[in-house]
Amino acid sequence: MLQDFTRSYAETLDKSDALARYREEFYLPQDGIYMDGNSLGLLSKRAEQTLLESLQDWKELGIDGWMSGRHPWFNLSEELAGLNAPLIGARAEEVMVTGSTTVNLHQLVASFYKPEGKKTKILADTLTFPSDIYALKSQLELRGLNPEDHLVQVESPDGRYLREDDIIAAMTDEIALIVLPTVLYRSGQILDMARLAKAAHERDILIGFDACHSVGAIPHAFHDWGVDFAYWCNYKHLNGGPGSVGGLFVHERHFGTTPGLAGWFGSRKDKQFDMDHTMTPADHAGAFQIGTPHVLSLAPQLGALEMFNEVGMEAIREKSLALTTYLMDLVETVLAPYGFVLGSPRDEAARGAHLSLEHPEAARICKALKQHRVIPDFRAPNIIRLAPVALYNTFTDVYDVVQILKTIMDDKEYEAFVNVREVVA
Ligand SMILES: Cc1ncc(COP(=O)(O)O)c(C=O)c1O
Ligand SMILES: Nc1ccccc1C(=O)C[C@H](N)C(=O)O
Structure with missing residues (x-):
């Protein structure tokens, strides 16, 4: 289990990431963190x-x-x-x-x-x-x-x-x-x-x-x-x-x-x-x-x-697992007091590339995340789906998303929204 909860630890992980250079190949949302690549992947310069x-x-x-x-x-x-x-x-x-x-x-x-x-x-x-x-x-x-x-x-x-x-x-x-x-x-x-x-x-x-x-x-x-x-x-x-x-x-x-x-x-x-x-x-x-x-x-x-x-699927899978493991560790520690339930397998053999965070206020927590320019998606009835993608997300993205979620919960920012999904969730 993770011991170091600092942002500089996330930055260290990014520095040793063999796939880091691929991030520059994508159009990333400006001042935002995209966590929805399992619903619609981002445009790359090569695809363009x-x-x-x-x-x-x-x-x-x-x-x-x-x-x-x-x-x-x-x-x-x-x-x-x-x-x-x-x-x-x-x-x-x-x-x-x-x-x-x-x-x-x-x-x-x-x-x-x-x-x-x-x-x-x-x-x-x-x-x-x-x-x-x-x-x-x-x-x-x-x-x-x-x-x-x-x-x-x-x-x-x-x-x-x-x-x-x-x-x-x-x-x-x-x-x-x-x-x-x-x-x-x-x-x-x-x-x-x-x-x-x-x-x-x-x-x-x-x-x-x-x-x-x-x-x-x-x-x-x-x-x-x-x-x-x-x-x-x-x-x-x-x-x-x-x-x-x-x-x-x-x-x-x-x-x-x-x-x-x-x-x-x-x-x-x-x-x-x-x-x-x-x-x-x-x-x-x-x-x-x-x-x-x-x-x-x-x-x-x-x-x-x-x-x-x-890159090959083996390298993509290796980074994807490292990202989701890191996200799970942060959720289970930093977000422990706020009532989130991890609805995805811990076991690596059974874990895909996105995680599901369950919470009764999920629909409006997603809206609050979007206000912070974090893009998750919501799946009824109570799921925040987060997909840190191997080719374009960083460990620092994961760290920042969890910190933003902590702020949203600490300040009850989600209360400014109604707890119902958008038309396209
Ligand atoms: C597992 C799964 N099956 C089917 C679909 C439907 O795909 P499409 O709209 O491209 O037919 C989706 C997503 O839209 C999906 O996630
Ligand atoms: N095709 C879409 C069009 C619009 C919005 C989302 C989708 C999705 O693909 C959702 C995805 N299948 C999901 O797992 O929920």
């Missing part, structure tokens, strides 16, 4: 550059940008898949940068959910992000199945964490497909994906993961773990920009599966412009693309992902 290059290509080349741009648009999704693959432990052909999180989930469920005989149910959990549940329910309804009977949601014993034992116990012979988060969006708990994939396959069930809160935050080995599919967004830890194009992974053992939602960009590249009414799908994860890629929402990823490949 690659976006501007694609605009320039459009300006100069028009339609020829598809084949003659600096990064030809026709292959941009594939090029970015190559940059995403090492971050999730996959082969490049198993990845595609396409769609969005929710759209990719629809595509993957449409492709891999094959109710048959007794095996007709989908297993998810009660803590996952709502969009996933909306998508799963609508997929069931499209097949004429009632979500009340066909969607099974594993309960959490405490509203924060899921137990792998409970999930495995719910893998009955009625389950056809499992969809779970890699990292829970509130508590930041990491599920043991290798164990869950093994248990699912022993029971002849397919398993897919929502990796929104883990991609760019922790290393993965989706291929070696045998995960059937995964999907994620590139706008959080990967800093691809608001609404940036998402990603999907399909294990190579499933290559050749007919896409549930077909479209011409899922074609084999050499066949696509034959304009044949019989589709020839790509023989890799590219088959799950649907329509024309959103080039301007892909382009920033070229610059953004370059940094991740340069």
Whole structure:
């Protein structure tokens, strides 16, 4: 446990930080501390550059940008898949940068959910992000199945964490497909994906993961773990920009599966412009693309992902854990008298890259933080989420945020606000 609570100790940690120089590559909020990179990552100069290059290509080349741009648009999704693959432990052909999180989930469920005989149910959990549940329910309804009977949601014993034992116990012979988060969006708990994939396959069930809160935050080995599919967004830890194009992974053992939602960009590249009414799908994860890629929402990823490949996920994870451990230590000591409850795992193996601080006044404490130019986010009913990001936050940021929280609590500054969330929290 931490012994030194001085700011100069935080500065010492920053001086020995091997990733410190990356901070200068980002546009940081002026006079503020950004702690929300798990919701929307910041713009980097490299991402700005690659976006501007694609605009320039459009300006100069028009339609020829598809084949003659600096990064030809026709292959941009594939090029970015190559940059995403090492971050999730996959082969490049198993990845595609396409769609969005929710759209990719629809595509993957449409492709891999094959109710048959007794095996007709989908297993998810009660803590996952709502969009996933909306998508799963609508997929069931499209097949004429009632979500009340066909969607099974594993309960959490405490509203924060899921137990792998409970999930495995719910893998009955009625389950056809499992969809779970890699990292829970509130508590930041990491599920043991290798164990869950093994248990699912022993029971002849397919398993897919929502990796929104883990991609760019922790290393993965989706291929070696045998995960059937995964999907994620590139706008959080990967800093691809608001609404940036998402990603999907399909294990190579499933290559050749007919896409549930077909479209011409899922074609084999050499066949696509034959304009044949019989589709020839790509023989890799590219088959799950649907329509024309959103080039301007892909382009920033070229610059953004370059940094991740340069640094490597191991180094990012090492710094991320050091930052969250430091934040936990400060919260448990400096903020001990104020009624905060740490709603994230202490255990490093189960801890993602953001922390959840629970407090009955959380909504208005977030407003008071914003008045101090600290950017957290609030998740109902009582969570302040803080994400110190390895590439651009410092130990001093963490120290300062905790001191600001102490001031807010000491002076009851939060009482100046109403304890309800903003429209976008
Ligand atoms: C875990 C998780 N799943 C799904 C979503 C929805 O993603 P999108 O709006 O990009 O479809 C989000 C965030 O918005 C998320 O955090
Ligand atoms: N896409 C967004 C658009 C607007 C505001 C937030 C989001 C988020 O991504 C929130 C995030 N998924 C979360 O874990 O809460």
